[in-house]
Amino acid sequence: MSTPLWAPTPEQVERANVTRFIRERVQPLGGAAAEVTDSASLHRWSVAEPARFWGAMWEFGEVVADAREGAPPWDEVLVGGDRMAPPDPVLGPRWFTGARLNFAENLLRYRDDREALVLWTERGMQRRMTYRELALQVASFAGFLRRSGVVAGDRVAGFMPNIPEAVVAMLATASIGALWSSCSPDFGVAGVLDRFGQIEPKILVTADGYRYGGSPVDSLERVRAFVEALPSIEHVVVVPHLRTGGFSESVPVLVMHRAIGWEAALADGAGEPLRFERLPFDHPLYVMYSSGTTGLPKCMVHGAGGTLLQHLKELVLHTDLRRDDRIIYYTTCGWMMWNWMVSSLAVGATIVLYDGAPILRNRSVMWDLVAQEKVTVFGTSARWIALTEKEGRRPRETHDLSSLRALLSTGSPLAPASFDYVYDAVKPDVRLSSISGGTDIISCFALGEPTLPVYRGELQTRGYGMAVAVFDESGHAVVGERGELVCTAPFPSMPVRFWNDDDGGKYRAAYFEAYPGVWRHGDWAELTEHGGLVITGRSDATLNPAGVRIGTAEIYRQVERLPEVVESVVIGQDIQTKRGADLRIVLFVRLREGLTLDDPMRERIRREIRERTTPHHVPKKIIQVPDIPRTISGKITELAVREVVHGRAVKNVDALANPEALEYFRDLAELRS
Numbered sequence: 001m002s003t004p005l006w007a008p009t010p011e012q013v014e015r016a017n018v019t020r021f022i023r024e025r026v027q028p029l030g031g032a033a034a035e036v037t038d039s040a041s042l043h044r045w046s047v048a049e050p051a052r053f054w055g056a057m058w059e060f061g062e063v064v065a066d067a068r069e070g071a072p073p074w075d076e077v078l079v080g081g082d083r084m085a086p087p088d089p090v091l092g093p094r095w096f097t098g099a100r101l102n103f104a105e106n107l108l109r110y111r112d113d114r115e116a117l118v119l120w121t122e123r124g125m126q127r128r129m130t131y132r133e134l135a136l137q138v139a140s141f142a143g144f145l146r147r148s149g150v151v152a153g154d155r156v157a158g159f160m161p162n163i164p165e166a167v168v169a170m171l172a173t174a175s176i177g178a179l180w181s182s183c184s185p186d187f188g189v190a191g192v193l194d195r196f197g198q199i200e201p202k203i204l205v206t207a208d209g210y211r212y213g214g215s216p217v218d219s220l221e222r223v224r225a226f227v228e229a230l231p232s233i234e235h236v237v238v239v240p241h242l243r244t245g246g247f248s249e250s251v252p253v254l255v256m257h258r259a260i261g262w263e264a265a266l267a268d269g270a271g272e273p274l275r276f277e278r279l280p281f282d283h284p285l286y287v288m289y290s291s292g293t294t295g296l297p298k299c300m301v302h303g304a305g306g307t308l309l310q311h312l313k314e315l316v317l318h319t320d321l322r323r324d325d326r327i328i329y330y331t332t333c334g335w336m337m338w339n340w341m342v343s344s345l346a347v348g349a350t351i352v353l354y355d356g357a358p359i360l361r362n363r364s365v366m367w368d369l370v371a372q373e374k375v376t377v378f379g380t381s382a383r384w385i386a387l388t389e390k391e392g393r394r395p396r397e398t399h400d401l402s403s404l405r406a407l408l409s410t411g412s413p414l415a416p417a418s419f420d421y422v423y424d425a426v427k428p429d430v431r432l433s434s435i436s437g438g439t440d441i442i443s444c445f446a447l448g449e450p451t452l453p454v455y456r457g458e459l460q461t462r463g464y465g466m467a468v469a470v471f472d473e474s475g476h477a478v479v480g481e482r483g484e485l486v487c488t489a490p491f492p493s494m495p496v497r498f499w500n501d502d503d504g505g506k507y508r509a510a511y512f513e514a515y516p517g518v519w520r521h522g523d524w525a526e527l528t529e530h531g532g533l534v535i536t537g538r539s540d541a542t543l544n545p546a547g548v549r550i551g552t553a554e555i556y557r558q559v560e561r562l563p564e565v566v567e568s569v570v571i572g573q574d575i576q577t578k579r580g581a582d583l584r585i586v587l588f589v590r591l592r593e594g595l596t597l598d599d600p601m602r603e604r605i606r607r608e609i610r611e612r613t614t615p616h617h618v619p620k621k622i623i624q625v626p627d628i629p630r631t632i633s634g635k636i637t638e639l640a641v642r643e644v645v646h647g648r649a650v651k652n653v654d655a656l657a658n659p660e661a662l663e664y665f666r667d668l669a670e671l672r673s
Contacts, residue, residue: 005419005432018317026056046465066278107346138172144266148235155181160239186657190652191655196230211355237261301496308346313463318450318461328352330380364398366380370404371401375404384634388421412636413535416457431450569588571638585621650662
């Protein structure tokens with residue numbers, strides 16, 4: 001058994017929220033629950049008795065809902081728990097039937113003078129907002145929405161940078177029972193229409209622009225273009241984020257759909273009391289979107305109660321978040337990690353929002369933020385950690401990180417070498433938690449745990465209440481072998497439905513066709529002897545040379561160890577040989593500025609891969625490219641590269657942050673030999 005990179009002290013275990021949860025809410029239930037003493041036994045029990053576990057989590061999270069004298073605020077915790085795909089309004093699975101709550105009310109349970117939101121940009125700290133101020137703004141904007149005719153079930157869309165107004169607008173929308181849906185403002189017109197065009201929002205909230213990498217980016221021309229194609233929009237609310245002079249009648253967006261400035265909208269709703277529509281547990285809250293790189297994005301509708309309860313579990317038990325914590329996740333408003341981070345308000349923590357580029361040429365802006373704001377929980381992407389290492393940053397030597405307790409990473413598998421880097425160059429006593437889930441579940445299948453050790457290259461544990469397993473090709477659960485990541489039992493944050501999917505056909509096709517009645521998530525993974533998880537890439541991007549299935553992350557981990565390589569993307573290219581159709585591995589690398597790929601470097605890369613994996617992993621072709629395409633949320637898109645290499649059209653290039661990079665992969669002479 002390998003040696004952990006970090007392990008909690010007995011004092012840390014004793015103070016952990018999950019320890020208190022076991023003692024106060026689980027063991028008193030009696031029966032098998034009385035035997036729960038640690039993380040492993042808690043996970044076993046939570047999967048074996050999901051109704052008792054989630055009922056205990058509701059109480060521990062102090063969910064605000066309609067009360068019933070002498071009885072729980074629900075009829076049954078779980079109906080139809082033996083079903084999974086998709087949720088049926090009669091047969092199930094349905095959670096907390098009869099309960100009535102409001103998501104925003106649970107996030108605004110604190111209304112004092114403690115900081116709720118702090119905004120940072122590339123220029124440093126900009127604004128601070130207390131819980132009292134947040135509640136007042138939510139009340140005013142909800143008043144504006146109500147006066148504009150918004151009712152429960154309507155859609156409000158955000159085309160916003162990661163600023164406080166986005167949080168206010170979301171909470172105001174949720175307080176009414178309307179649905180919030182947002183896109184990052186770096187989406188193009190077609191990408192926005194592919195998303196908002198499906199859900200037909202009544203109100204659009206947009207900023208006039210944002211700054212990225214020191215440059216201003218105007219949003220209003222794109223807004224005008226897509227609003228003209230969205231006849232459902234009745235009002236456009238414009239936040240003056242880029243233009244410091246405020247909302248002016250000279251702003252060209254005024255020609256559209258009764259546009260109004262943010263301050264005017266707040267003034268219109270001023271004096272309205274803060275009130276919340278309490279609705280059924282599964283009442284829709286968010287519409288989230290798949291990446292859309294292979295077709296029109298899927299619109300996943302997430303319910304208020306399931307989102308709230310799952311986020312409380314992950315923030316309180318798995319992240320160990322408390323009222324006095326300060327948390328940031330580097331994200332855009334178009335990535336589910338924004339929704340996850342904002343749920344920290346339910347704990348009463350302070351959220352630090354960041355709008356801008358995460359890496360600036362001459363400044364470690366994110367580490368500045370962590371140090372100056374005394375951040376305790378810092379979340380970012382695996383790619384950002386790898387690039388920070390490539391730049392030679394050693395923040396433990398340049399910044400005071402004494403407050404930092406947990407470092408979270410997601411977006412792609414975190415390489416073992418990045419674990420080494422964090423404990424060497426960032427902080428030796430930080431809990432490094434690689435987490436993985438998705439927009440599909442607006443939460444995690446596997447993530448951190450404050451009472452467990454951290455092992456190199458592993459996610460610490462499967463989520464409590466999540467029946468996560470790894471299946472081999474014949475559908476048998478395996479440990480210590482790679483296979484499909486699945487979930488075999490229902491959980492509260494499954495989508496309540498897909499938009500415009502009345503018969504559930506899209507829902508079933510997305511997750512349940514490979515293994516009937518079992519959620520197939522699309523990750524290639526391995527359960528470890530520690531009870532942790534290793535994810536080696538998307539299963540639809542796994543390579544299969546000579547019949548051997550290889551996760552792409554297994555190759556990335558070796559290639560990106562080399563200091564010359566900034567990042568890489570690997571695909572399988574279909575070829576014809578004398579024996580017939582076959583597949584060969586092709587690796588594309590982006591090198592440090594000024595370097596050129598030559599034969600000695602190719603051989604070094606091949607040797608590194610061969611010695612650390614197997615001969616099957618070694619690429620047949622290694623090609624240098626100046627850039628690699630990635631989605632708006634920063635994920636490298638292997639599927640889009642594969643389509644271009646094979647001469648097929650990429651169906652939705654507007655879902656990419658840098659679609660021009662696809663041209664580097666088109667009609668390459670090196671791939672014709």
